[in-house]
Amino acid sequence: MSGATVPAEVTYTATVRVSGGRGGTARSLTGTLRVDLTRPAQRGPDAPGTDPEELFAAGYAACFDSALAVAARQEGVRTGSTSVTASVSLRPTGDGRYAIAVALAVSAPDCPQGDLERAVAAADRLCPYSNALRGNTAVTIRADGHQ
Incomplete structure (x- = not known):
């Protein structure tokens, strides 16, 4: 090759x-x-x-948090301070191979929940990591704003 x-x-x-x-x-x-x-x-x-999963988690969390800032501006959402925690799991597929699964937790305690969910959905469409994984890797995203 x-x-x-x-x-x-x-x-x-x-x-x-x-x-x-x-x-x-x-x-x-x-x-x-x-x-x-x-x-x-x-x-x-x-x-x-x-381990490589920690490195992947750091990259995805950083990229998603940056995409969130861009998406929030585009959507007219004032998020305040944000943080993204990425949990990357290594799991067997049952046929001798392994795959990863990702859980993102987005926190913006000063942002109304509905506004944050809208910005997070837009960030998911912008983020290169999300786009690379879409359709191939299990990714869940939880948004925690204020009610």
Whole structure:
């Protein structure tokens, strides 16, 4: 297989090289990211490193929170302070393979619940992570504003 190709029109490309798989090291080619990886089965309170699911959760949560800010502006919603918590689960599919499932929890305590739900739905349409996963990965989103 040849090297990955990037479409002609891209906004940004991040490149990370991993050596040693889930028990190895991940390094960005820019040098700004260096992470020791740990297999989820070896995780414990004192285990060094992180696992790929945590990295995916961090990326998705950051991307969704940014998409929420854009969507809120477009929808005319004043969210106030927001946070997004992403939980990424690794699960067996029953045929010897594995898949991920994602649960997003969006919090905006100063935003009316209905307005937040409208902004979250718009953010889900904007977010590149949501678009990449749609139709292939179980994703649930809970929005918590004020009543």
